[in-house]
Amino acid sequence: EPEVTQTPSHQVTQMGQEVILRCVPISNHLYFYWYRQILGQKVEFLVSFYNNEISEKSEIFDDQFSVERPDGSNFTLKIRSTKLEDSAMYFCASSARQDYNSPLHFGNGTRLTVT
Amino acid sequence: KQEVTQIPAALSVPEGENLVLNCSFTDSAIYNLQWFRQDPGKGLTSLLLIQSSQREQTSGRLNASLDKSSGRSTLYIAASQPGDSATYLCAVRWNSGGSNYKLTFGKGTLLTVNP
Numbered sequence: 502e503p504e505v506t507q508t509p510s511h512q513v514t515q516m517g518q519e520v521i522l523r524c525v526p527i528s529n530h531l532y533f534y535w536y537r538q539i540l541g542q543k544v545e546f547l548v549s550f551y552n553n554e555i556s557e558k559s560e561i562f563d564d565q566f567s568v569e570r571p572d573g574s575n576f577t578l579k580i581r582s583t584k585l586e587d588s589a590m591y592f593c594a595s596s597a598r599q600d601y602n603s604p605l606h607f608g609n610g611t612r613l614t615v616t
Numbered sequence: 617k618q619e620v621t622q623i624p625a626a627l628s629v630p631e632g633e634n635l636v637l638n639c640s641f642t643d644s645a646i647y648n649l650q651w652f653r654q655d656p657g658k659g660l661t662s663l664l665l666i667q668s669s670q671r672e673q674t675s676g677r678l679n680a681s682l683d684k685s686s687g688r689s690t691l692y693i694a695a696s697q698p699g700d701s702a703t704y705l706c707a708v709r710w711n712s713g714g715s716n717y718k719l720t721f722g723k724g725t726l727l728t729v730n731p
Contacts, residue, residue: 505659532717542723544660544705549717557717592659602648602667605719609659 503527505608507593513614514583522578522611524593533576534594534605535568537561544592550576583615618643620708622722629696630730637691637725639706644684647711650719651680651691654703663704664691668711696729703727 506525514520526533535547549556550568567579576595580587590610597603621640629635639649648667652660664673664680666689672681679692693700703726707719 507659534717536719544707544719544721546718546720551717559718594660602665604650604662604665606662607652607660612657 503529503606505593505595505606507591507608507611509611510609511612511614513616516585516615517582520580520583520613522580522591522593522613524576524578524608525574526576526593526595527606528574530595530597530606532556532596533568533570534596535578536592536594536607537589538592538610539586539589547578547591580613583613585615588613588615618708618710618720620706620720620722622704622706622725624725625723626726626728628728628730631696631698633696633729634692634694635696635727637693637704637706637727639689639691639722641687641689641706641708641720643710644687645711646684647709649680649682649689650707650709651678651689652705652707654705654724656703660705693727696727698729698731701727701729 508523533550538544546559548558548562565581569577590612592607592610594605594607596605619642623638650665651663666673666682677694682689703724705724706722
């Protein structure tokens with residue numbers, strides 16, 4: 502069964518550094534998402550992306566965050582200058598084209614630790 | 617504010633027992649509701665998606681119901697097994713306020729099935 506893949510599984514970075522989290526969504530999906538889960542808290546929506554532009558973003562997704570689909574397969578989340586509070590598990594997800602009632606398929610996540 | 621609540625936060629049952637997990641949501645104008653399973657340190661696995669027009673969905677030993685008017689969904693697990701031990705998350709996609717893309721998650725129910 503097709504799946505969403507994320508790399509790396511774990512990334513450690515120092516405060517103030519830039520990080521790029523990478524995702525390969527399911528190949529025939531055109532809606533892409535990033536969510537995050539701070540340890541012990543709810544999974545939170547960050548951003549949705551469709552047709553090469555952001556469809557919606559949460560208040561968490563400030564100017565320090567950006568997303569990009571640099572080629573036909575990858576979907577990336579960049580944090581420009583990481584803060585301690587950015588430490589979390591970041592999940593990429595995708596869903597099928599033009600079908601809002603398709604389930605979201607999530608990757609296994611990247612655990613980001615900011616020291 | 618649109619919120620999702622899950623009760624109980626944790627549940628421990630002996631193997632073989634039938635059990636029910638509860639999810640409640642504010643604002644009945646939902647698009648769909650999705651149940652996920654999350655294993656420790658892992659991603660989210662989609663279990664069932666119920667569209668707003670549906671009352672229930674079944675997959676194997678799992679049955680999810682939806683009552684929009686009361687703002688509730690339940691996940692019924694029949695004949696529980698130790699392999700069912702995980703955190704179960706409920707997530708709602710609302711169709712109001714222009715937000716058609718994001719899921720709002722509950723905090724989850726941690727299920728432990730004892731052999």
